[in-house]
Amino acid sequence: MPPRVALATARAAWGLDPDEPALLAALAEAGVEAEPQAWDDPDADWAAFDLVVLRSTWDYAERRAAFLDWAERVEAATTLANPLEVVRANTDKRxxxxxxxxxxxxxxxxxxxxxxxxxxxxxxxxxxxxxxxxxxxxxxxxxxxxxxxxxxxxxxxxxxxxxxxxxxxxxxxxxxxxxxxxxxxxxxxxxxxxxxxxxxxxxxxxxxxxxxxxxxxxxxxxxxxxxxxxxxxxxxxxxxxxxxxxxxxxxxxxxxxxxxxTEPSLFLRYAEGSVERFARAIAAHARERARR
Ligand SMILES: Nc1ncnc2c1ncn2[C@@H]1O[C@H](COP(=O)(O)OP(=O)(O)O)[C@@H](O)[C@H]1O
Ligand SMILES: [Mg+2]
The missing domain is CATH 3.30.470.20 (ATP-grasp fold, B domain)
Structure with a gap:
């Protein structure tokens, strides 16, 4: 079974991350079944994924508490990258x-x-x-x-x-x-x-x-x-x-x-080879989780 990965986006940002198509293609190449999922989609089944990678969740700033609650639920159900503890500290510029x-x-x-x-x-x-x-x-x-x-x-x-x-x-x-x-x-x-x-x-x-x-x-x-x-x-x-x-x-x-x-644009399209390296790293993390 190929590992399953969600690239977390937002309903408001659906399809807007310019790195997403190339990343999905590179993940497929790396043997991973990956798809975008909106963090604010109440029907998403986060436990179905081996790894959830935060990507274009760009609308959390006005509702950070709801976003952190969501991240907590995801981390309880599967692996979140970056982890909840990092996200909690990083979403407040203090x-x-x-x-x-x-x-x-x-x-x-x-x-x-x-x-x-x-x-x-x-x-x-x-x-x-x-x-x-x-x-x-x-x-x-x-x-x-x-x-x-x-x-x-x-x-x-x-x-x-x-x-x-x-x-x-x-x-x-x-x-x-x-x-x-x-x-x-x-x-x-x-x-x-x-x-x-x-x-x-x-x-x-x-x-x-x-x-x-x-x-x-x-x-x-x-x-x-x-x-x-x-x-x-x-x-x-x-x-x-x-x-x-x-x-x-x-x-x-x-x-x-x-x-x-938390959700940085990675501008992978400006650095040759970076999308493949990122996809391989995601694949390795997802396989590690799938083995457990
Ligand atoms: N103190 C500053 N001096 C100059 N430009 C700034 C400063 N703070 C913010 N900016 C400009 O505003 C943009 C957004 O601010 P930033 O602190 O990066 O917040 P965000 O989390 O919204 O990206 C920056 O990319 C920069 O161009
Ligand atoms: Mg900035």
Missing amino acids: YLATLAAAGVPVVDTAFFAPGEEVVLPEHGEAVVKPAVSAGSRDTLRTWPGERERPLALAERLHAEGRTVMVQPYVASVDERGESALFYLDGAFSHTVAKGPILPPGADVIDGLHAAEDLAAREATEAERAVADAALDVLDADGLLYARVDLVDAADGTPEVLEVEL
């Missing part, structure tokens, strides 16, 4: 504070829970966004010193019971974008450059995720070192997939914008 406390360079971040007064920087541009976030939704770049729009966004997020993050706008993003470093099955795999998402003055985006300008890139040694350190601190070095998003600080050194261990 893990950035853990990284900073451990000495990993991180974009300067202040967190404001509902009920706390949101403090905006007096000078320079800032970014206001939710601590549980995906797809650049509800993410606002301010003008220097601007208060009305960012405070209105913060008030709305607080009213929804969500914690607000405030960061300085990292100026290098306008020129160099960010570097996404990918690790598959614990090994460094590839790097993709992602262009700037937030033009000055723009309103928060509508829809599941912002348009992205992508290209292959070679990570610098400094970027590799920071990404490795971040994964080490988060105990994430051996996971099936991991992605670390880095930007350049004012002095040109890399700092962490985000560590994606």
Whole structure:
């Protein structure tokens, strides 16, 4: 019997992951019976799979509790990758504070829970966004010193019971974008450059995720070192997939914008051989489970 694998997506994201067709083909090639399944499909039979791989569950940010309940049910029924414990910690960006406390360079971040007064920087541009976030939704770049729009966004997020993050706008993003470093099955795999998402003055985006300008890139040694350190601190070095998003600080050194261990786009189409490597890793994990 070939092992059975579900690629977890969302009803709202059905068919939208550009890596999915190639991954399904590579999994078939690797002898795995794989299919997409929406996490929010009440009829899905998760126990029928040897492995459930989180992929394009892009709509959980507005209902994290329901998503974690679902992940808990799946992990009770079969194997979830990445595991529940990782997903629980990674779906709230307060893990950035853990990284900073451990000495990993991180974009300067202040967190404001509902009920706390949101403090905006007096000078320079800032970014206001939710601590549980995906797809650049509800993410606002301010003008220097601007208060009305960012405070209105913060008030709305607080009213929804969500914690607000405030960061300085990292100026290098306008020129160099960010570097996404990918690790598959614990090994460094590839790097993709992602262009700037937030033009000055723009309103928060509508829809599941912002348009992205992508290209292959070679990570610098400094970027590799920071990404490795971040994964080490988060105990994430051996996971099936991991992605670390880095930007350049004012002095040109890399700092962490985000560590994606839940549902990162893997941009496999930008790195030759990566889809086959990922499929082989998934197949190995699924066979291990099927043997038990
Ligand atoms: N502090 C910042 N400085 C510059 N750009 C930012 C900053 N925060 C977010 N962005 C832009 O907004 C996008 C989405 O923010 P991010 O923190 O990655 O959240 P998400 O989880 O929604 O991907 C980033 O890819 C980046 O282009
Ligand atoms: Mg991001």
